[in-house]
Amino acid sequence: MLSHDIILIKLKGKKAKEYVLNYMARQMRITFKEIPKEEIVLQEKGKKEIARHIFEQSLEQDFCSEIEFEVTNEEKLLKEKEAKKKAIEEAEKKATENAAKKAAEEAERKAAEEAAKKAAEEAERKTAENATKKERKTQQIKGKKKDVLIVINALKPRKISTRYVADALGIKYSEAKKELEELVTMGFAEREKLSRKNLKFYISKKGERKASKFKVDVSKIIKGEKQLEEYKKELEKAEKTNPEEASETKTVITEKPELEIAKKEEPETTEKPEPEIAKKEEPEATEKPEPEITKKEEPEATEKPEPEMAKKEEPEATEKTELEIAEKEEAERRQTEETKQILKLFYKTQSHNKVLREIFKQERFDVEYVRNKLLFEEKDILPEIIKKLNNEAISYDKLSETEGKYNVDPTWRVFALNRLGIERRFNVSPSQEVIQKLLAKGLIYKNAEGMYEIMK
Numbered sequence: 001m002l003s004h005d006i007i008l009i010k011l012k013g014k015k016a017k018e019y020v021l022n023y024m025a026r027q028m029r030i031t032f033k034e035i036p037k038e039e040i041v042l043q044e045k046g047k048k049e050i051a052r053h054i055f056e057q058s059l060e061q062d063f064c065s066e067i068e069f070e071v072t073n074e075e076k077l078l079k080e081k082e083a084k085k086k087a088i089e090e091a092e093k094k095a096t097e098n099a100a101k102k103a104a105e106e107a108e109r110k111a112a113e114e115a116a117k118k119a120a121e122e123a124e125r126k127t128a129e130n131a132t133k134k135e136r137k138t139q140q141i142k143g144k145k146k147d148v149l150i151v152i153n154a155l156k157p158r159k160i161s162t163r164y165v166a167d168a169l170g171i172k173y174s175e176a177k178k179e180l181e182e183l184v185t186m187g188f189a190e191r192e193k194l195s196r197k198n199l200k201f202y203i204s205k206k207g208e209r210k211a212s213k214f215k216v217d218v219s220k221i222i223k224g225e226k227q228l229e230e231y232k233k234e235l236e237k238a239e240k241t242n243p244e245e246a247s248e249t250k251t252v253i254t255e256k257p258e259l260e261i262a263k264k265e266e267p268e269t270t271e272k273p274e275p276e277i278a279k280k281e282e283p284e285a286t287e288k289p290e291p292e293i294t295k296k297e298e299p300e301a302t303e304k305p306e307p308e309m310a311k312k313e314e315p316e317a318t319e320k321t322e323l324e325i326a327e328k329e330e331a332e333r334r335q336t337e338e339t340k341q342i343l344k345l346f347y348k349t350q351s352h353n354k355v356l357r358e359i360f361k362q363e364r365f366d367v368e369y370v371r372n373k374l375l376f377e378e379k380d381i382l383p384e385i386i387k388k389l390n391n392e393a394i395s396y397d398k399l400s401e402t403e404g405k406y407n408v409d410p411t412w413r414v415f416a417l418n419r420l421g422i423e424r425r426f427n428v429s430p431s432q433e434v435i436q437k438l439l440a441k442g443l444i445y446k447n448a449e450g451m452y453e454i455m456k
Helices: 014-025 049-060 074-139 143-154 162-169 173-186 205-212 225-241 243-250 255-271 273-287 290-297 305-334 337-345 350-360 367-372 376-389 410-419 432-441
Strands: 006-011 040-045 067-072 189-193 199-203 364-366 394-396 405-408 444-446 452-454
Touching: 006 014, 006 049, 014 040, 014 049, 040 049, 049 067, 143 162, 143 173, 143 199, 143 205, 143 225, 162 173, 162 199, 162 225, 173 189, 173 199, 199 205, 305 432, 305 444, 337 376, 350 367, 350 376, 350 405, 350 410, 364 367, 367 376, 405 410, 410 432, 410 452, 432 444
Parallel strands: none
Antiparallel strands: 006 040, 006 067, 189 199, 364 405, 394 405, 444 452
């Protein structure tokens, strides 16, 4: 063995490790609490005294099998270190290359996914555009279909049969049926099956918006005399209940039909004002002498009473309408957002009204029982209605043993029964408590005659 050689002493067994470690720590007066399980490698350069001592002791104390000696030199150790270093560097290089490759692949994959997503979105957008174009084409209303829509809109809120439409427009029954069915499919009209053979049609909200765009003379479209007369009567009713809508509808009628109506109504208008004038002039007759009244009335009995009435009635009527409008506006201000949302439910469709009727008929209701009494399309809107009514017009019955039971608010029940035409209670036998609650919620108001009116 050369002087510049290095000897490596590898301690493998427990006995060898214990002896060597205690021998080394003896001068420091310490001992190892625990002997490590891993292999211990000692390195000695120079005289090799420790290696010789350990070798001799291993023979004496019989742990020669637990110890191993290896002779090496610095060059060899350096080469081994360099080889290890190169191996580590190579492994690190490969790891970075693999990581970069994976990152590039991931980036490519994401880019491909983004491109595919954009392409799909573009395709969907084009498909949607084409669909809307097709829908616009299919939603176009021309010819007889347009006339049918105008007629059912003019006669709203009446529900009319196929035969009525055919007679009104002077077309075949089959043609009227086809046009009405197509309007229902397009969403411009709705139908209600009263019995197996009795099918009625009425305008939808969408249909009303569409029909309002057509500036057409309705009286020219309606060919049937009976239907035209009914239309005029509907117009007169609308004029009394809703003057704004009536004025819009009235502008569509031409001068000739007005003249015809005037001719038919002449005997009625000349006869009806006379008793009313007499009533109003009775108190005046007590103050003025009778001969003077007769002299003035004899030549102008049929012509001048009407303007005199107008003069007396105009200020009274305007005052009454102003008071009524003020009462209505005050009621609207008292309405909460929840109240407004619930009120809208009563003015949507016949299906909504049927669901509301089933809910408000009793003081309590079971959701499953109500659902069983509804048609398929009505079942779909039941959850939406319950959601809007909950915590305001209805409340969940927590004390009930079975699920899905609700209590109906008494105030809202009175309003609903009156609004749906089931019961007329608060003008006949009113409960002051209920009336006060209805007024507080803004559900009713007083009209010019002092009667309570439902908010619309």
